[in-house]
Amino acid sequence: MISLESYHQTYTYDTGNNLTNLSHQANSSAWQQTIAI
Secondary structure, eight states: OOOOOOEEEEEEEOTTSOEEEEEEEESSOEEEEEOOO
């Protein structure tokens, strides 16, 4: 069985336009990843 749900992702960038953080939120789970540059 395949279960799908909607989600929301938020991206954060530093002043040099580098991705520094990715946040994923859904009803079943949420996680956040910090990216070191």
